[in-house]
Amino acid sequence: MQEFIQAIESAIVEATGLEAGSFSLEKPRKAELGDFAFPCFLLAKRDKGNPAKIAGELAGKLNEALDGIEAIATGPYLNFKVDRGDLARSILNGVLSAGEAYGNSEVGQGKTVVIDLSSPNIAKPMSVGHLRSTVIGAAIQRLHDALGYKTVGINHIGDWGSQFGKLVAAVDRWGDTVDLEGDPIKSLLALYVRYHEEEENDPVLQAAGRAAFQELESGVDGHVRAVWRKLTQLSMEEFNRTYARLNVSFDEVRGEAFYEDYLEPTIQRIVDAGITEESEGALIVSLKEFGENVPPCLLRKSDGTTLYATRDMAAVFHRYELYHFHRCLYVVGGDQRLHFQQLKYVLQRMGLDWEDRVEHVAFGMMRLPEGKMSTRKGQVVFLEDVLDRAAEEAGKIIAEKNPDLEGAAEIAEQVGVGAVIFNDLKRERVKDIEFVWSEVLSFEGDTGPYVQYTHARLASILRKSEAGALEGTPDYAALAESAPLLLALGQFPGVLEKAADRAEPSELTQYLLGLAREINSWIAANRVLGQEPGVTTARLQLVDAARIVLARGLSLLGVAAPDSM
Numbered sequence: 001m002q003e004f005i006q007a008i009e010s011a012i013v014e015a016t017g018l019e020a021g022s023f024s025l026e027k028p029r030k031a032e033l034g035d036f037a038f039p040c041f042l043l044a045k046r047d048k049g050n051p052a053k054i055a056g057e058l059a060g061k062l063n064e065a066l067d068g069i070e071a072i073a074t075g076p077y078l079n080f081k082v083d084r085g086d087l088a089r090s091i092l093n094g095v096l097s098a099g100e101a102y103g104n105s106e107v108g109q110g111k112t113v114v115i116d117l118s119s120p121n122i123a124k125p126m127s128v129g130h131l132r133s134t135v136i137g138a139a140i141q142r143l144h145d146a147l148g149y150k151t152v153g154i155n156h157i158g159d160w161g162s163q164f165g166k167l168v169a170a171v172d173r174w175g176d177t178v179d180l181e182g183d184p185i186k187s188l189l190a191l192y193v194r195y196h197e198e199e200e201n202d203p204v205l206q207a208a209g210r211a212a213f214q215e216l217e218s219g220v221d222g223h224v225r226a227v228w229r230k231l232t233q234l235s236m237e238e239f240n241r242t243y244a245r246l247n248v249s250f251d252e253v254r255g256e257a258f259y260e261d262y263l264e265p266t267i268q269r270i271v272d273a274g275i276t277e278e279s280e281g282a283l284i285v286s287l288k289e290f291g292e293n294v295p296p297c298l299l300r301k302s303d304g305t306t307l308y309a310t311r312d313m314a315a316v317f318h319r320y321e322l323y324h325f326h327r328c329l330y331v332v333g334g335d336q337r338l339h340f341q342q343l344k345y346v347l348q349r350m351g352l353d354w355e356d357r358v359e360h361v362a363f364g365m366m367r368l369p370e371g372k373m374s375t376r377k378g379q380v381v382f383l384e385d386v387l388d389r390a391a392e393e394a395g396k397i398i399a400e401k402n403p404d405l406e407g408a409a410e411i412a413e414q415v416g417v418g419a420v421i422f423n424d425l426k427r428e429r430v431k432d433i434e435f436v437w438s439e440v441l442s443f444e445g446d447t448g449p450y451v452q453y454t455h456a457r458l459a460s461i462l463r464k465s466e467a468g469a470l471e472g473t474p475d476y477a478a479l480a481e482s483a484p485l486l487l488a489l490g491q492f493p494g495v496l497e498k499a500a501d502r503a504e505p506s507e508l509t510q511y512l513l514g515l516a517r518e519i520n521s522w523i524a525a526n527r528v529l530g531q532e533p534g535v536t537t538a539r540l541q542l543v544d545a546a547r548i549v550l551a552r553g554l555s556l557l558g559v560a561a562p563d564s565m
């Protein structure tokens with residue numbers, strides 16, 4: 001498709017003297033108008049003319065210059081229509097020759113993109129909230145991978161902080177009342193909740209919690225550290241089970257504790273930059289210059305302990321030194337907006353010119369019908385349970401719709417998990433999500449199963465076709481009415497670029513939903529099998545190309561594309 005766009009753009013440059021790259025083609029308002037549109041407003045402004053008149057004049061010139069592409073003036077727009085045979089040949093050859101690699105490119109030129117994703121806190125269940133970071137972050141990483149960036153996915157596990165002192169104190173006091181080994185996360189959660197219930201009226205417990213964190217930070221390798229290490233290990237085992245189900249892995253798992261040795265040098269570096277102050281015994285960086293209401297960044301508390309922000313400062317320096325990143329993305333909920341703004345402000349005050357490569361990729365909250373989640377109150381929805389239920393519900397639907405399906409259990413897992421992932425990536429990430437079971441799993445609505453089902457439908461047509469039918473000589477004229485679908489397939493590479501640039505997987509989910517709708521109405525209107533051989537071949541090629549794009553799109557999102565369901 002790129003070849004048509006290039007031909008049109010250079011003809012416009014030639015005819016108008018506009019600079020290449022100073023304009024871009026649009027999609028016409030209606031498919032009947034043409035395949036690409038060039039609005040003439042800019043030109044009218046430059047030449048102080050009437051856009052409709054300019055479009056009319058330009059149409060004549062361009063029709064002479066272009067071969068196989070018709071230019072049609074429609075009001076202030078100049079629309080272009082590619083010869084139907086050329087369009088089909090070009091797009092189908094492009095997709096089918098690239099196969100699963102269709103859409104991949106080298107636009108990233110090997111530049112490094114660091115992605116901080118998932119990053120749950122140990123000793124707590126991975127919440128549905130962390131699901132968002134995992135799923136969005138992994139999709140953003142795959143998108144960059146496809147575009148020739150070098151990516152580093154880092155799981156910044158929350159394994160450090162005053163809460164672990166509290167937890168060690170709670171384990172010491174009540175550890176034998178729970179089944180730590182058998183059911184670690186639920187046990188630790190119970191202890192955490194109990195600590196918070198009792199600490200208010202129990203100064204001894206409070207002191208023990210504080211002392212334990214101080215000991216942890218002091219670096220002493222004694223009892224406290226041993227308990228902490230155990231908690232980390234038990235939690236990671238649980239998290240890894242969930243990651244396996246989501247098919248996500250990380251290049252680095254570097255918890256906050258990893259930066260222990262970097263904390264002092266980091267603080268020193270910020271002090272040396274001359275921007276720190278003492279305030280009530282604490283070490284801070286004032287951020288008042290960015291607004292009266294911007295609170296300072298706290299680097300060290302008066303009791304000598306460091307904070308979440310200190311560890312993130314250490315981490316960002318470590319990442320920059322190690323990778324000289326082109327982008328450093330933090331896929332973290334919108335509730336931490338201030339934290340990342342502060343991090344960037346500190347970098348700015350230090351005069352570091354790479355500050356603008358650091359981006360907070362924020363996302364909204366996920367609300368479950370069960371209500372708002374709060375770990376402290378013990379009101380959590382376990383991600384494992386959500387995935388289990390999704391797979392179970394998918395299993396029921398499959399049993400009803402396709403009772404003889406082979407490998408039904410595995411497919412139910414793919415559909416259930418896929419539905420949860422797709423639902424998470426469906427809307428712009430900053431929007432909050434209301435998780436409604438019936439909406440997530442439907443095979444018909446705007447859902448993952450709908451896209452998976454469309455893919456399986458295409459796979460089934462290909463399975464039923466006669467051997468060799470796909471390799472015959474295609475009669476592309478049979479695809480004259482299929483231009484909208486062909487053009488949609490041609491847009492795929494551009495969609496991937498936009499989704500990666502904006503760190504916005506919903507660009508891809510929305511595209512796939514639109515494509516699936518387009519495909520389903522095409523199938524309803526076009527018989528594929530049992531036509532004239534050339535017609536069947538052309539239509540089968542289109543089916544195969546559409547199947548490839550759906551499968552590739554789903555896989556970039558982390559969703560499986562089973563061949564039947």
Ligand code: ARG
Nearest residue numbers: 116119120121156158312332
């Ligand atoms: N563990 C944190 C939380 O659950 C998220 C960490 C995000 N990454 C980071 N570098 N701060 O809230």
